[in-house]
Amino acid sequence: MTEARKTVTPVWCGRRRALVLLWAVVATMLAGIIGLGASGFRINLTPSEALGVWRILPLNRKVEIDDLVFVCVPVTDAMRAALKRGYLRRGLCAGGFAPLIKTVVARSGQHIEIEDLVRIDGRVLLHSRLQPRDARGRQLMPFAGGTIPPGTVYLHSDFPASFDSRYFGPVPANNILGLAKKVWIYAP
Known part of the structure; x- marks a missing residue:
């Protein structure tokens, strides 16, 4: 066998x-x-705008009010501190910051007043109530306000706890990477 x-x-x-x-x-x-x-595709995991996949589209014109943009924040000590606090994420922008998705609500020459709400040229900006503290109880310092300098833009998000120009002020317009376009968003 x-x-x-x-x-x-x-x-x-x-x-x-x-x-x-x-x-x-x-x-x-x-x-x-x-x-x-x-x-140019990016995944947004923050509540400042819809969660999901976005794309950066070229901005082949001058930035306008109500443009939803991807922007790199300037490399400053304040932004490094914001990164440590978790207000910003790590990414490929200068300084190791991830780009933000924000709406341009004011441009050079416009006047910003900040009290409990933001006013642009005397008009109240909707959804702009300032938060005195972050989710961990740490004090938030608002931007002082004033006239927006040449070559900069003031950014905003309707999300109440958004880290935007209410706290860090205007940013250089040349830091804008492009327009933000939704590709696929999570909608519960």
């Missing part, structure tokens, strides 16, 4: 194949994310 031989694959060989497959999947996903990022 002839006995059939069975080929037995060692356990470590099966684990090795699984590990190689896992690394291949991770590398493919990472390459896809990098490729999408290079194409």
